[in-house]
Amino acid sequence: MQDKKLLIFDFDGTLIDSVPDLADAINTMLTTLGKPTYSLDTIKEWVGNGSRLLVERALVGQTQVPDGALTPSEADHAEQIFLEAYNSIETSKTVAYPDVDKGLHQLKQAGYTLALVTNKPIRFVPKILESFGWTPLFSSVLGGDSLPVKKPDPTPLLHTCQTLGFTPMQAVMIGDSVNDMLAGKSAGMDTLALSYGYNYGQDIRDSRPSAAFDNFADLLDYVLNQ
Known part of the structure; x- marks a missing residue:
């Protein structure tokens, strides 16, 4: 070397x-949108491609997001909720x-x-x-x-x-x-x-x-x- x-x-x-904080913010987003939440281990497998894809994976509940599963406005709205939730975490894990x-x-x-x-x-x-x-x-x-x-x-x-x-x-x-x-x-x-x-x-x-x-x-x- x-x-x-x-x-x-x-x-x-x-x-x-950082998954514990990311998972908390994702589940806050999902709860806000009236969708089911996920375990930390499940969310961990969705992390790594940035916030947008993390949000989209959480919205559809799987790693591969099917074409047409989400409209851009749906994803935009959800991502904004996620980013605000992540930014507002006061006691970081x-x-x-x-x-x-x-x-x-x-x-x-x-x-x-x-x-x-x-x-x-x-x-x-x-x-x-x-x-x-x-x-x-x-x-x-x-x-x-x-x-x-x-x-x-x-x-x-x-x-x-x-x-x-x-x-x-x-x-x-x-x-x-x-x-x-x-x-x-x-x-x-x-x-x-x-x-x-x-x-x-x-x-x-x-x-x-x-x-x-x-x-x-x-x-x-x-x-x-x-």
């Missing part, structure tokens, strides 16, 4: 477990995964440049970063609506490289879902996967990352000692 200088991290499911806080500081101290590319709407990202004291650690932060496209499109990763002055060959994409792996591969960079996050109930190793780990401590050891 000595030739790799830029580490691009996903957020939800990689650094933080979002936590950092084990060893992430210490690990990010170690990577920064080791001389790596850290960046964040998430599909979460950017309006929610700074507050969460600040709550963990991570704001100074990241040289670039992109949300799912910071650019016209989001992961699995490689554009956010390439934009991050260009902004920070690195080539894709000098960068690594680190995430928990197939979207992260597809984006990284399409951008021409190595991919490191974490198995504990949100990947629609599928084994992240099926996405054939450069390497996969079951915890952040093992990933940290790999990056620092390769």
Whole structure:
């Protein structure tokens, strides 16, 4: 990993477990609309493609949203309710995964440049970063609506490289879902996967990352000692 200088991290499911808050907001939305609510484990399998698709999946109750199942106005209205519910959460249940806080500081101290590319709407990202004291650690932060496209499109990763002055060959994409792996591969960079996050109930190793780990401590050891 000595030739790799830029580490691009996903957020939800990689650094933080945010599903409890997302599930609360989704179920608030569903209750408001008079629809049945779902368990945390079910909602967990819908996370990873940004707020719009999460909302649409919840409205139809399944991962694959059939064409024509929802009108744009229905989805717009529901998403607004969800975003307002998520924004109004006063006591957050979002936590950092084990060893992430210490690990990010170690990577920064080791001389790596850290960046964040998430599909979460950017309006929610700074507050969460600040709550963990991570704001100074990241040289670039992109949300799912910071650019016209989001992961699995490689554009956010390439934009991050260009902004920070690195080539894709000098960068690594680190995430928990197939979207992260597809984006990284399409951008021409190595991919490191974490198995504990949100990947629609599928084994992240099926996405054939450069390497996969079951915890952040093992990933940290790999990056620092390769």
